[in-house]
Amino acid sequence: MRENIIEKSSELFLKLGFKSITMDDIAQEMGISKKTIYIHFNNKTTLVEECTMFIFHKIVDNINCIRDLQKNPIEELYEIKKIVMLHLHDEKGSTEFQLQKYYPKIFIALRKKQFQIMEDCIVDNIKKGVGEGIYRENINVDFIGRIYFSGVTTLKDHDIFPEEQFPIKVLMDDFLEYHLRGIVTPKGRKILNALINSNHE
Template sequence: MKQDIIKASFELFMRYGIKSVTMDDIARELGISKKTLYQYVSNKAELIEQIFHAHVSEEKCMTEEIRSTSSDALEEMLRIGRYVVEKLRSMSPTTVYDLRKYYGTIWKRMESQMKQHVYGVIIDNIERGMRQGIYRSELNPEIIARLYVGKSVLVADEEVFESGEYDLATIHQEYIRYHIHGIASEKGRQLLAKHLAAEEQEQ
């Protein structure tokens, strides 16, 4: 039941935002009483905390699966980008806003853990790409990874992109390609063109 609660709540929050979804809504979605729901979580904040932990675990598992099944570092980066874009497209624009405004402590903790995870993923990806000769040989993986993580925060920053100006998925897609073009070698740019052509044929 606990996993069902987390899954149903996450889907509602992604679809409608966090503030507008009540514990009554969640209980109704699950077909249980609110009393039963409160046997598993004491309040909405605790539920959000549990969803956050489940989300981080899922992200780690998914990126590891992508990494292990990608033929090269560029394919890995593009697939991770597509995965994130799909997630962002399924999310209400108000979800991140609500999380930052009403559950700031949880947001900061989530942001910190995701930064650490993304930092590790990017370092590994850059080192892999350099070994494969598709990223520039003179790159400093630690510096590039820090820049990537630092800039990624701007994707959801309303001081940079006003609410509604662009959807998060579009911004992130541009960001991924901007990052790849900045680090790819000539061999990498040729391989990137092949990957993007194959991607267009799949669509």
Template sequence: MNPQNKIIIKSLELFEVYGIKQVTMDDISETMSISKKTLYIHFTGKKELVKEVVQFLFKLHFTAITKIIDDNISSIQKIKKIYEYALNYLMKVTPTFYLDLKKYYADSYKVYDQNRNKIIFGIIKDLLDKGQLEGTIDKSLNTELFCEFHLTNFDRISAYESLSIDSNPKDLLNNSIGVSLKGIINHSENNTIVKH
């Protein structure tokens, strides 16, 4: 693995635990046992590093989501698995990560927001539309509105400080998207969704 990727991976780990603002370039160089000068050879500053971290993070997300999409399961089950994956990730990341990104790193937040929208309004919406064509999802569902509603809920979940203490991913899934999925699927699909 090249040094730049090592820095990105280590920075992501630190940001996920402490938030972005809290972690300095000194902290990163110290944690990696490299000089600050070496760090600046690869990145012009923290803003560039944060942007690279966000892009790397979404490469990981899209790789995981692609594996789910390639599974030989129904569209509704793929949606459930994607949400489960997202909730599992949110549970391990401090909400400060997202709040710092939005407040202090506007360019990186744009990258974050664009990629998040690709997942929600691209991948999830496509799966919902496909489910409607397959007959597994209620044809009267406004898939755009459904996605908008769940994007807002995910923002709330990611900003909720005590999330990891009060809930586990299964509870969150069942009490957020799970409830909605039960309402939009045909009865024949309902049993397969609830039992996972």
């Protein structure tokens, strides 16, 4: 039951926001009593924390599956972007904002975990790309990794990128291409152009 509550609550939080959904909403959606939820979770904050980590680990597991396929580094980043887009598909724009505003401690803990995973993933991707001759040798790996993370997290700031002007799919595509064009070699550029052209067909 505990796992079912986390799964259903996560789905509702992503669709309607952490602040918007109440314990009553979850109980009604699941056809159980609110008391049943409180048997497993002391309060809503505990449930939000569990759901946030559940969503995070689900995305990380999917990313690791892609990394295990050993694709070339450029293709790998495009596959990871697809996973992130699938996750964002059901997410309401204000979800992350609500987490930051109403559950700041959970938001900070999540951001730290995101940074650790992203840094590991991007740094590994860059080193692999340099080794394969598709990324330039003279790049500062740690700098690029941090700039990439900073850029990705900023994309969801609707003050900087209003949704009506910058649809998230186009934004993600443009950002990834911007990142890659700054670090690819001529060999890498051919792979990148082929991927972009195939995605546009």
